[in-house]
Each structure stands twice: as C-alpha cells, then as structure tokens.
Amino acid sequence: MHNEKGGAIDIGRALSNHSILGGSLKDGLDNAVFDQPLTLDFTFQAELQVERVLFDPPIAGTSSYEVIDDRLRLYMVPDEQRYTFILE
Numbered sequence: 828m829h830n831e832k833g834g835a836i837d838i839g840r841a842l843s844n845h846s847i848l849g850g851s852l853k854d855g856l857d858n859a860v861f862d863q864p865l866t867l868d869f870t871f872q873a874e875l876q877v878e879r880v881l882f883d884p885p886i887a888g889t890s891s892y893e894v895i896d897d898r899l900r901l902y903m904v905p906d907e908q909r910y911t912f913i914l915e
Contacts, residue, residue, distance in 0.1 A: 846913070846914045847911060847912075847913050848911070848912050848913075848914070849909060849910065849911045849912070850909070850910060850912075851907060851908065851909045851910070852865075852867075852903065852905045852906060852907070852908065852910065853905055853907050854905040856905070858904070858905065858906065858907070862904055863904065864902040864903050864904050865902070865903065865904070865905060866900065866901075866902055867900070867901045867902075867903065868898065868899075868900050869894075869898065869899040869900075869901070870897060870898055871894060871897045871898070871899075871914070872897070873897050875897075875914065877894045877897065877914045877915065878893070878894055878915055879891055879892065879893055879894060879914075879915040880892050880894060880899055880912050880913070880914055880915070881912060881913040881915065882910055882911070882912050883910065883911045883912070883913075884908070884910065886901060886903050886910075887903065
C-alpha cells in the first residue's frame with residue numbers, strides 16, 4: 828500500500844512473534860537525484876504483541892526499533908538494499 832506521505836506496510840496476517848522476514852525498500856527512482864526520506868508505517872495485528880523490530884543491516888545506524896500501539900514509523904531513504912527484520 829502507498830499513500831501521499833510515503834509507504835505503508837501491513838504485516839502480521841499469518842505471522843507469529845519472533846518471525847523473520849525479508850524485503851527490499853525500492854522506489855524505482857534514481858537515488859542520486861531523489862535522496863529524501865520516505866515515511867514507512869508498519870502496522871502489526873494486536874494479537875502478535877510485537878514490542879520491537881530488529882533490522883539487519885541497521886537503518887541509519889540503528890538496528891532495533893520500538894513498536895508503540897502496534898505501529899512502527901520509520902523515515903528512510905530508499906536504498907534498493909535487502910533487509911532482514913525480526914519481530915520480537
């Protein structure tokens with residue numbers, strides 16, 4: 828899903844806690860020209876009780892992000908890189 832402010836990602840339909848996922852952040856634009864961060868909203872189903880998400884490689888030097896009220900909002904420049912993330 829995409830909206831005017833950036834990307835939105837809905838995770839959790841068939842996942843359990845401590846799930847390991849992977850994905851790439853791509854916008855299809857030339858990174859040398861379009862270097863502004865996008866807003867990414869991750870929404871988790873409440874029954875998953877996700878408290879943190881760990882990213883590998885780290886995003887902007889940080890690998891662990893807190894989930895508040897089943898949501899995580901990140902601001903990052905798409906880098907066409909593949910990430911692994913773990914729900915805790």
